[in-house]
Structures are given as structure tokens and as C-alpha cells.
Amino acid sequence: MPNRRQFLTGAAAAATATAAPRLLAAGEGSSPADTTAAGNEAGPISELPNNPPLASKLFPPEHKFGVGGTQLGNIFEVTPDDEAENMLEACWENGVRYFDTSPFYGMGLSERRLGHFLNDKPPQDYLLSTKMGRLLKPDASVDSQGNWKGDLNFSYHFDYTAAGTRRSVEDSLQRLGVPKLDIVYIHDLTPGMLGDDWRESLEVARKGAMPELSRMREEGIIGHWGMGVNNIETCLAAMEASDPDVMLQATKYNLMDHEDALNRLFPKCRKNDVSVIVGAPLGAGFLAGVNRWLYSGGIPDGYWEKRDRIARIAHRHGIDLRTVALQFTAAPDVVAATIPGARNAQQARENRASMTAKIPAELWQELKSEGLIAQDAPTPS
Numbered sequence: 001m002p003n004r005r006q007f008l009t010g011a012a013a014a015a016t017a018t019a020a021p022r023l024l025a026a027g028e029g030s031s032p033a034d035t036t037a038a039g040n041e042a043g044p045i046s047e048l049p050n051n052p053p054l055a056s057k058l059f060p061p062e063h064k065f066g067v068g069g070t071q072l073g074n075i076f077e078v079t080p081d082d083e084a085e086n087m088l089e090a091c092w093e094n095g096v097r098y099f100d101t102s103p104f105y106g107m108g109l110s111e112r113r114l115g116h117f118l119n120d121k122p123p124q125d126y127l128l129s130t131k132m133g134r135l136l137k138p139d140a141s142v143d144s145q146g147n148w149k150g151d152l153n154f155s156y157h158f159d160y161t162a163a164g165t166r167r168s169v170e171d172s173l174q175r176l177g178v179p180k181l182d183i184v185y186i187h188d189l190t191p192g193m194l195g196d197d198w199r200e201s202l203e204v205a206r207k208g209a210m211p212e213l214s215r216m217r218e219e220g221i222i223g224h225w226g227m228g229v230n231n232i233e234t235c236l237a238a239m240e241a242s243d244p245d246v247m248l249q250a251t252k253y254n255l256m257d258h259e260d261a262l263n264r265l266f267p268k269c270r271k272n273d274v275s276v277i278v279g280a281p282l283g284a285g286f287l288a289g290v291n292r293w294l295y296s297g298g299i300p301d302g303y304w305e306k307r308d309r310i311a312r313i314a315h316r317h318g319i320d321l322r323t324v325a326l327q328f329t330a331a332p333d334v335v336a337a338t339i340p341g342a343r344n345a346q347q348a349r350e351n352r353a354s355m356t357a358k359i360p361a362e363l364w365q366e367l368k369s370e371g372l373i374a375q376d377a378p379t380p381s
């Protein structure tokens, strides 16, 4: 029998600004960030990087690549319906079978759009994750809220209790209109979202959401559960408190910032047979040439220069920055999949193509010798 991490690894894997900064990230001349170097053609689906073979293939998708759902929820700007649909269609056509969403993404909009797309797909053909932690409430007065744009029509409150968990999972199933949830993540239980009281919420989740998700896993209502967070502390605490299967670690494992995850998160995940899914592998766009780092505004000190240096080295080897960023996040053994978001079909195709580009070993060596990535960071072979 495979252990739980092997099981999930197969599952997820499986299943899989401004012009100036864009140019900067692209390097000079042939502009690698436009994917010319990696090639716009995605290539055969079988070429997507796979996870190790499993004794039991419970999910058909087998690639270390999926797609995020924030753009379906109108993050940063409104994504028109047809663009959202075309993006998903481009993913499907190119063999992407892992889709992530959340009730929070556009206050239900991301789940509604994704569910509409998946509605006629055989459930066994894809891997689907959503999240819990916020319950939505109809509220016609709500339009844009924070990074979520457009008419939202819902507000929310945090709820990490057992009853709130079951309600959230049932609400998601209704919005999605699909018969199964492969993974449910406990969303945003972090100091960044909840302030100093986050440990109280952790305690609520320890007694409420965590055992309830384990129960729902036993009942077969969900496949697996874990944390979907932008910090490391919460993941470590959850592995102490309960028996999660998987961590959706967003923002702490990427080209710019990865040492803490390498040193503290990954060893603990290995020890506990917990898989990692990497969210925001492009830093919400920065590593694809967008003038934006993550979700709070502002670019950290030194990041422009570091990005420029990495992009120039990549360019010398004929590779674009985005391709380096995406393959970097998928390389560690403990990572089951990386899930960049895509605004439209073109971005979806480009990101998929990045996963099959051949990156010379010398490029990774140079990044290490220049101190641009950690010496012990796994890189693709």
C-alpha cells in the first residue's frame, strides 16, 4: 500500500504592469519571458514532469503541474467570463488536470466558474481542491473588496469550527456542482489574515476543523485535507496538532524566497508523509515579468536587482525567467505539484510549455555560484 504522501503525490501531480519590468524579467534581445526560448507549443502531454509511479493510481492525472483559481475570482482585475472559460479550456487541452479554488476567491465566483467548466468532465479525470475557513453570506452591497474586483454580492466571516467546516464543504459542493472534493485546505489561518489572535483560531481549528475534516475524509466526502496558507508556522503547527495529508504552501517557496521552507517545512513534511503543493510560484506575477510582488503591494528591497540578475543568467542560457521560476518550485521530492495562476489562455499555454522546456544544468549551477538560490535547493535534473 502506498503511504498517504505517495498517494497524494500521485494525485496532485497527477492530476497536475508595466512594460519595463516585463522586459527586465524577460532579459534583453529575444525576450525570454515571452516564452520564445521555452517555446509556446506545450508539447505532448506525456512530457509533463511526472511524480514517481504509484502502487495504486487512485487519480488518473500524473503530472507535477496544476492551475490556481484566483484569476477566476477576479483577483487584481476583472477576468471576463469568456477569458476565464478559455483559460480553463487551454489548461484541459494541454493536459492540466489539477485545479485549485476557494470560496474566498471572488466570494464564490471562482468556484462557480470552475464548477461550470468541470461539470461535464468525468470526476475521475481531474483533481480538485478547494478551501474552508470563511462562510459566505449574501450581501448585495458588496462590490470590490481588497484584491477582489467586480460585483461580489457576498460578504464573509471566518469560521474554523466543526459545524462551520461541514457547512463550508457542503456550500462548496453546491457552488461547484461536482460530486467530489479531492482536497480541502484550511484557508488563511495565519497572523497575516487574523492578526495576533491567529493562535486562538488555530485552537478552534484543532478542536473543530481538523477533526471534522478527518471525519469527512473517513466518510469519503473529501479525499484529503491540509492547510492552504502563506506562512510556515501554521503548517508546522497543523502537523503537530493533527494528521493532515498535504500543505498548500503559497508564497514561501519560490525563486526569491525559499530557504525557510527548505530548512523548516520540507523536512517536517517528509517526516510526516505530508505532500506540498506550491501556490503563487510566480510571486503573483513578479517572476513572469509583472510589476507586482504577492498581494500587499510593494516590492521588497533587493528584489528588482535579484530578479534582473536571475533573468540575465537565464537569458544567457536561452531560457526565460518564468520557466526557471516554475521548474524551480516543482523540483523538490516533497512537492506534489506547482500551481501557477493564469489570467487567460495564452498564459496557461505558456506556463504549461515552461514545464517541458529543457533547462541546462549549468544555469542552476550559475544561480548557486552567484548566491541567487540556496546551495541545497533541489533543481530539476
Ligand SMILES: NC(=O)c1ccc[n+]([C@@H]2O[C@H](COP(=O)([O-])OP(=O)(O)OC[C@H]3O[C@@H](n4cnc5c(N)ncnc54)[C@H](OP(=O)(O)O)[C@@H]3O)[C@@H](O)[C@H]2O)c1
Binding pocket: 017, 067, 068, 069, 070, 071, 076, 100, 101, 185, 187, 188, 227, 228, 229, 230, 248, 250, 251, 278, 279, 280, 281, 282, 283, 284, 285, 286, 288, 289, 290, 322, 339, 340, 341, 342, 343, 346, 347, 348, 350, 351
Ligand atoms: N493561502 C493560499 O491557499 C494561497 C495563496 C496564494 C495562492 N494560492 C493558490 O496558488 C495559485 C497561484 O497563485 P497566484 O495566481 O496568486 O500567483 P502566481 O501563480 O504566482 O502568479 C499568477 C499571475 O502571474 C501572471 N502570469 C501568470 N502566467 C503568466 C505568463 N505566462 N505571462 C505573464 N504573466 C503571467 C499573471 O498576472 P496578471 O494577472 O497581472 O497578468 C497571473 O495573475 C492561486 O491561484 C491559488 O490557487 C493559494
